[in-house]
Structures are given as structure tokens and as C-alpha cells.
Amino acid sequence: MHYCPDCQSILQHRDYRLRIMKTEGGTKQFIQIERLKCNHCERLHNALPDFLVPYKHYVAQIISGVLDEVISADDLELSIIVQSKHARNFPSPYRIASPHRR
Known part of the structure; x- marks a missing residue:
């Protein structure tokens, strides 16, 4: 069951939408x-x-890997992620410590 982050009421299914997701290698x-x-x-x-991650196309593991300098930012688009002020200020839940996140 999902709850509204604004008023904490119960949310109901409405529909689905398509979202772009980029993995390693773009x-x-x-x-x-x-x-x-x-x-x-x-x-x-x-x-x-x-x-x-909200408002980002790359999966969270790649973004956190680039920010933590575990993954090389050779790809131009990944470099843009690192340069982004918004990306540097990701809340800690988006920095993945292990593949088994709570």
C-alpha cells in the first residue's frame, strides 16, 4: 500500500507511463x-x-558509482551528472552502499 507524501492519505492506481532508463554504456x-x-x-x-532516481535517466547504481568515483566518468553524459549541482547534493539513500538496499 502506498501513501501520499503530501497528506499521508492512501494512493490508488491510476495508470502507467513510460520512462527512459539508461544503464551502463548508455x-x-x-x-x-x-x-x-x-x-x-x-x-x-x-x-x-x-x-x-527522480529526474535522472541513469540508474541509481551508476549515478552513485560516478559520484563516489567507483565508475569512470569518461562518457560525456556521465560527466554531466557529476558536474550537476543537483547530482552532488543527492540525499544519502541514492548513494548505494551495497546491491542489497533496504
């Missing part, structure tokens, strides 16, 4: 993201899986 895939609607405040929310 390979693009389109995945379906569930959209949920709050019955109380009527806002829409995307139910992102743990491996995606």
Missing part, C-alpha cells in the same frame, strides 16, 4: 512506471522503483 530502455492518485488532495505520484 543503453536506453523504456520501462512502465505506475502512476498513483491521492483520493484526498488529488495529486499524482509516480511509484519509482528503488533503482531509479
Whole structure:
């Protein structure tokens, strides 16, 4: 069960939307993201899986690897991620310590 982050009411399934996901090497895939609607405040929310970061196309493991300098930022797009002020200030949940995240 999902709860609205704004008013803590129960969210209900609305539909799905396509989202671009880039993996290592820049390979693009389109995945379906569930959209949920709050019955109380009527806002829409995307139910992102743990491996995606809001507003970023690369999977969280690649972004955190580049930021932690575990993965080389040779690729131009990955360099842009590192230079982004927003990327440097990711909250700690997006910095993955191990493949088995809570």
C-alpha cells in the first residue's frame, strides 16, 4: 500500500507511463512506471522503483558509482551528472552502499 507524501492519505492506481532508463554504456530502455492518485488532495505520484532516481535517466547504481568515483566518468553524459549541482547534493539513500538496499 502506498501513501501520499503530501497528506499521508492512501494512493490508488491510476495508470502507467513510460520512462527512459539508461544503464551502463548508455543503453536506453523504456520501462512502465505506475502512476498513483491521492483520493484526498488529488495529486499524482509516480511509484519509482528503488533503482531509479527522480529526474535522472541513469540508474541509481551508476549515478552513485560516478559520484563516489567507483565508475569512470569518461562518457560525456556521465560527466554531466557529476558536474550537476543537483547530482552532488543527492540525499544519502541514492548513494548505494551495497546491491542489497533496504
